[in-house]
Amino acid sequence: LMKSIEDCDILIFCMSSLFEFSxxxxxxxxxxxxxxxxxxxxIIQPQYEPDYWLEDICEDQNKxxxxxxxxxxxxxxxxxxxxxxxx
Numbered sequence: 001l002m003k004s005i006e007d008c009d010i011l012i013f014c015m016s017s018l019f020e021f022s023x024x025x026x027x028x029x030x031x032x033x034x035x036x037x038x039x040x041x042x043i044i045q046p047q048y049e050p051d052y053w054l055e056d057i058c059e060d061q062n063k064x065x066x067x068x069x070x071x072x073x074x075x076x077x078x079x080x081x082x083x084x085x086x087x
Contacts, residue, residue, distance in 0.1 A: 005031055010038045010087050012080075015065060016045035020054050029057060038087045041065040042080060 005011065011032040019025045030053075033039060041050070041058050043065045050058055050065060058065060066083055068076045 001028070002031070005037070006035065008032070008037060010040060010084060012040045012042055012084075014042045014044045014068075015050055015054055016043075016048055020050070020052055026053055033057060033061070039063060040080070040083055040087065043067045 005028060011029070013019070013025070013029050029039070039057070039061050041054070041061075041063055043050070046069065066076065066080045068080070
């Protein structure tokens with residue numbers, strides 16, 4: 001897993017309340033940030049607001065999270081693809 005992070009150009013991390021309190025998810029995200037990887041935050045939980053360390057890392061990266069909602073997933077996926085293209 002560490003090698004995958006080291007080899008990637010962009011880390012897409014899917015945020016939810018479970019992700020927020022996962023120590024391994026926190027480690028992987030900070031590891032990628034410390035390596036200078038580009039990060040794209042994606043909210044996958046309805047009405048979820050990043051808090052705790054996720055709020056900080058989004059601010060540090062100056063990134064507004066892409067929100068994925070099952071009701072309009074096609075539009076949301078296009079937004080995510082466009083965000084990746086910008087990077």
